[in-house]
Amino acid sequence: MKYKELIAQMTLEEKASLMSGKDFWQTQDIERLGIQSIFLADGPHGIRKQAVAADKLGLNAGVPATCYPTAATVANSWNVELGEKVGEYLGEEAISQKVNVLLGPGVNMKRNPLCGRNFEYFSEDPYLAGKMAASYIKGIQSQGISACVKHFAVNNQEERRMSIDTIVDERALREIYLTAFEIAVKEGRTKSIMSSYNKINGTYANENIHLMQDILRKEWGYQGVVVTDWGGSNDRVAGLLAGNELEMPTTSGETDQEIVEAVRTGEVPEEVLDKCVDRLLDLIITTESVYKRPRLDFNVEQHHRVSQKVAEESIVLLKNEGGILPLKFGKKVAVIGDFAKDARYQGAGSSIVNPTILDHTLDCFEESGIVSIGFESGFERYGRKNLRKIAKACALAEKADVVLLYLGLDEVTEADGLDRRSMQIPENQIDLLHALHKVNPNIIAILSCGSAVEMPWIGKVRGLLHGYLGGQAGARAILRVLSGDVNPSGKLAETYPLRYEDTPSYRHFPGNELTVEYRESIFIGYRYYDTADIDVLFPFGYGLSYTTFDYSDIKVGQMGVTFKLTNSGDRAGMEVAQLYVGCKSSDIFRPRKELKGFVKVFINAGESKMVTIPFDDKTFRYFNVKTNQWEVEEAQYTIMIGASSADIRLTGYLQVMGTGAPLPYEKEKLPSYYLGRVNDVGVDEFENLIGHKVPVATWDRSKPLGYNDTIEQCQYAKGAVARLAYHLIVFAYWFLRKIGKRSTANLIMMSVYHTPFRGIARMTGGVVNMAMVDGLLMMANGRFFKGLSHFMKERSRKVKADKLRQQNKGLA
Template identity: 40%
Template sequence: MRKLITFILIIVLSVGGYASPKKSFEIKRGVNLSHWLSQRGENTPSIQDGMSATDFSRIARAGFDHVRLPIDEEVLWQENGQKNKEAFSYLHKGIEWALKNDLRVIVDLHIVRSHYFNAGNEGKKNSLWEKPEAQTHFLALWQDLVQELKGYSTSDVAYEIMNEPTAPNHEDWNKLVEKAYQIIRKVEKERVIVIGSNMWQGVDTFQYLKVPQGDEFILLSCHFYEPFLLSHYQAGWTEFGKYQGNVHYPGYLVSKDEFDSLSADDKKLVARWRTTPWNRETLSAFLSKAKRVADEKGLNLYCGEFGIYEKAPIESALKWYADVISVFDSLNIAWAKWDYKGGFGIYTSQNQQKKDLLKVLMSGSGKKVVVGETPVYLDTRKPLELRVKDALNRMTVEEKTRLSYADGRFSTPGCARLGIPGLMYSDGPHGVRAEICWNSWDYAGWTNDSCTAFPALTCLASTWNPSLSKAYGTAIGEEARYRHKNVLLGPGVNIYRTPLNGRNFEYMGEDPFLAARMCVPYIQGVQENGVAACVKHYALNNQEHWRNHIDVQVSDRALYEIYLPAFKAAIEEGKSWTIMGAYNKVRGTHAAHNKLLNNDILKGEWGFDGCVVTDWGAAHDTYEAAMYGLDLELGTFTNGLTSNSSLGYDSYYLGNAYLQMVKEGKVPMEVVNDKAARVLRLIFRTAMNDNGKLGAMSNDSHYETAYQIATEGIVLLKNEATFKGESLLPLSQGKYKRVLVVGDNAIRNLMQGGGSSELKPKMVITPLEALTEKLGKECVKFTQGYVAGRPMFDRADTFSQSVIDSLYTAAVNEAQKADLVIFMGGLNKNFQQDCEGDDRKTFQLPFEQDRLIKGLLKANKKVVVVLTSGNAVDMPWLKEVPSVIQSWYLGSIGGKALADVITGEVTPSGKLPFSYPAKLEDCPAHYYGEISYPGDGIRQEYKEDILVGYRWYDTKKIKPLFPFGYGLSYTQFEYGKPVVSSSQMQSGDVLEIKCTVRNVGKVAGKEVVQLYIGDEKCSVLRPLKELKDFYKVTLQPGEEKEVLFTIDEEDLKFFDDTQHKWVAESGKFKIYIGSSSKDIKGVVEFDYKN
């Protein structure tokens, strides 16, 4: 059974609550009752004999649910304006007979003395459009009708303003509609008013119809008699009255042979009906014209008349009726058949039922249209854009502008008058942050705001596994939904440009392709929960030092090839509903309200329909914020906020100053409407999304997801077989009797600190806890080794040298007694480490860890170094250390994941998402001096241009410490020779590249097969090669699989800043297949011809 279309009226209270729905006006199948109180002729029965209760009973039994009751001025009113009491009494009787049979009634003012829909065909002139007094009289008729009929329930009776208007221009009709509408609404606020388009309510003129906005009690009406040659075949009052030819449906109405045999006059008459074959698709195309207009206005559509005159061939007529009814059903259109009796009737003039016709009419499901219940903006079944448009039409300019700035630390308002809720935001991207006080940065102290801490996004990127990214997004989205958060502020996709950036741990590495492929499924997973992802920080926020004002200068090529692709993918593929503007300037203007970034690229080139939101305090100018694409202002610091006063929010740049500019005409209303529409779109997608999902918090599934990401993200950097041909890792249980764990990161809660990404996890398993559980308390010993201090946002603890020395000495002494030492250090989330607000001040490990590692090596050669960080670090001790693990910030279950990798329960499969430079000066951002990083305090220049990360090391032939895409395993993989499907490519071609990979080791493992492409000769500088695809394959020992890649012309392109477009030049290209950017297993070539 098809679902009925319903529209539920909800009375919106000022506090945003809802009353119970009122009973509505519901119709689906109806019939017209002409020639009773309308269109009376010499042969028409008297009013007393024209209709009876029996007729209404018969109509109901046939399956109809309403009648359209045409009335004429000549019948109900005398020429002096006095009512004809007898006629009005029968009008009431007709309504009462209908209601007793559970039939709704549409009272249609069909013909007035100053207007007859067929006047032109009868040589008459309608004075309604020429004489103001005629319109005054017309409106007086409606004043009478409203007073006469207002006692009937609005769920039983509706009014139709006029049948088939024929105004000389559409605006004349629209103006009269507005006047009649106001007459009715002064008395009856919730009466359904039926309004059709000018020129006989035809579908072709629907586009010109204007009706009052924001009134859910309006029902639009069309009439449908297409094709007219068929519907009025041999109808004496039409031009086809004397037509003697045949007519057919479906197909061409007149065949070629039939047309050739017609008289000259008949040929001229039907020539225009010969050009188009008529069928269901043709009918649907016609009716869709009116349906589109109704949808745009957020209103329902009703076909008040349709039918075929009885002289048309019955077989063709029945097929036409079947197709029309089918189209009505598919387009959700209620209908009324013209007519009850007579030439168009369901009964003949002699009261004979047309059974075949009735059977066809009742064959459809009958789409119930319910008018006057739910406002369109509240109806989640309506298309999103219709809801947005409807809400905008109801809002004042003050309400629209108020949507654009915060009303709390992590909240923005809706429109309480309309019952539109505000939005709640939460920091991410690694977990749902604990509750913050409404008007300060203090934690609220809730007991039920803990979360699952998921691994940092550097770890996610290191998995090179998009399916895990989807699982990550789904899980964190469920937790946000459970905590009633509408917008999750993540993921971060800024490119890793310097290893000193304090927020690199929140991002996805140095390569735009990898970041794009990993962020898209994350966003999709979050948003399938009805929670908006907010991709950040747009754009060129590649350092924390001087982030609030540094002015980034970058070429168009670097912008489009390196720094924007992940954002573009997030918008175009991930369909992210929000994006966060960065703190920094770009070419002189702050990024949060930057014309180039927001208007030209984001909303222009990419077609973004969501919201641009500020980072907290990233707005700096009202006019720029208004005109250059900012939609939501969050976290601007104002004096009002220091006194717990909501008034502080009004002093935001998009607060009162913005409203004042609008009122002064300095900001056009189209800008206001665009911003408001974007915020409404966000609210409807999230806070008013009734997808039925409740979310979940810290369940087994979420912990399992966090664990899988952590295990697949851990990177084994070194594992030399230096001890009798054996490596230290994996560490088998029972092999060592005394394992010493050294380092603060073995016991530290690494979810604390870091700035806005700080979390309050419900559970944390530390590496020491997990290793102790695996190896036993008697085996595992711990000493701290160094002191790191408290996790603080804007300062770091300091310690005396004596404290530092005592911890060092204790660790070295214990190392001499141990069979194996596992050092767990690296960075943490303290100020000027992996933390928001500033960058690292040195490439070295902090807290004298290099000294400690060297001391441990002197005491014991069997040292495993486990580095926790979101950045590369200097490793002056690397040659002496047999085994090194990069473990990232691994989240709630990170300790277990790390212990399982160390002990071999899990084989490491992570690959680096960025290059490790051998020394800081090798890094491209640092190669050109301070103007490139960190800048001169005012501006900085990205002098390395497109040569970021491995692109730099490859092109400049600089050997990194560890290359991009690098990572070892406990097993070994053997690659076959790659094969390309063709050595030639042209525009539009797709090449296939196949390569086999075999696990030749003794344990199962996962390998990331990486595909790079290099342009051998180009008119501009290009890197040696660029990542264009990858695939993570799981292999059992001895197992071999074939990996298939496809590439096309898009993979060959570079951004030509002289033409401002992507281009591929003809020439020779190389495809590199490798396990990292340096470890290339095979190369194939092909020629491309543009």
């Protein structure tokens, strides 16, 4: 241990106190030993430090900070150097606001397009997500503070996220859902990790010994701190034994006392607590040391320009019929769509950033050189139909050479805590598109959203530019691509299916009441579509340019692959060359191809460059469930170089020596997996894969409600008051949406409806404790007066204890 002498000076109570927050955003301090509090802040794409009320959950506006493009956007750049630059600038801004730990990046997989938080995650591919995350972490931590990669692990839905049990086979867990974290730990060297809310195969993530000890600590050698997601602690002692050091936010000393009692009874050896304290002290002391030097304000304009550069390189050109883009000089354009006036530039929930500057499309036309003849909003932002707006938009479109139509998803559709209900763009926007097409077919659509959408309307547009969520400078970046000042180089980090029903997890998302079954196993995203021969709208890795690139002269060696890349067009541009590997053996089920490397190359018109993509320890490996370790299958491998997963330009072959491991599966018991057709796997076959029976997926409505049952389940409560409360919550949600207060309505679903009873104690900063929750449960379970009496007694007892604690603190 690094801080053995310091720890030896602490009382047991002081050590336990460090394991929980001081308030909602700070760790506990111990003044007599000079141990300071450190500040943790949301920050996947910009610092979100609350301007006021640090002791509150954080619904206030944040201190102004640069709002960079979201992770889903930057992943489309496929540029790790750019990711590191974003991280450096995030780190600078964190220091200017005295933030020690930046809660990001998020590396959960895009298992399903409807996950409400996909805008905050990089990709459906763990290799790309891991490499981008590692670059962010390196940049953030180069400034002396800590990144906090999240949410560990298999947190791929928002609905019931605090109670859902993820049922996943070990191979999918390792190859798909943990690989990005592994890269973040081993290559990014993240100093902290945030554990997820959900259970994994029956055990809460932060209590899961297999995840937290066997894999994270022992296999990966992780020495940093694990932080709970806010309110994500279930059994505090079990979490501590698993190595989850820091519980956030504060529980006002309640769980500290649980730790003290557990040490005194021998349930937790004191050396286990000491190791946890040691790791937390290292995080506190190393991130505080940066503040010994003078703190400087960041250059707002410079950071804004960097945000614009990142957005420009992340924009994806998806369609360019007849070379309608870039816009020809002098073309008169009609600007239509509410997102042109008020840019949709970031996600919602815990990642909302208060931007330092905000570019709006209508303010940037003059410098772009594009001639705008006017603007019409064309549609109501939140989906209400308005024929008058459509008529005015069509009248404007008739006068234009080209229509720039800004479409997308609104701020409360993609949000922390809620999953999307469909993959569709709102119907009122599509009605507008159809009407515009009748008067002017020269339509260029500009999409603003953070995740994949269906596009049955794509035949009605000649150009399609996807800006994703481009941050505070995204609007100007899009105009620079439209005008041709910037040659688009972004490529999709996720597949766009033709329709939602084509997705492999369609039948098992977002899961039933208690569980979500990952029956598709390793076949998510392009791994499924390519293997099962399912047509898609846009494949993984796809993106057009204003120039063209030729691939030639492939050479495959033991250490990597080399090839020639030529810019055969008439303007300079950047190309993302992608390495895919497929195993020709059929003894173990595998995807047809998997991403194992990539490189982004700038090439002038007419120029050629030799490009090398090296192999690494992940190129040929698979996880063997019999040996419980990574193995290599001896076989011939196909080495593919492509412009996307579906556009393979060069192919070579390599015979690879294996590790001689036994075959992990009985082929005849897993026919769907060996065919790759996993969109409708039966329960018997899934049980053969996971090696045990699947748990019951529905609530047992005959049992009384308990700590881990959600407020949603009050609809089945024995207590009439609980049932009434449930219906009032549902009504409030409906009513708030009806009157346009959609953000508030969403907050009810996120922070009340899907919250387990224990979350009432864990998320109120100690205002309500678990003894008071016992009273609430009595009321819910039909013993109203006894429960109310118990609640009031425990509240009175807590108020007295808090006063006594404050008095003792004052005397000290």
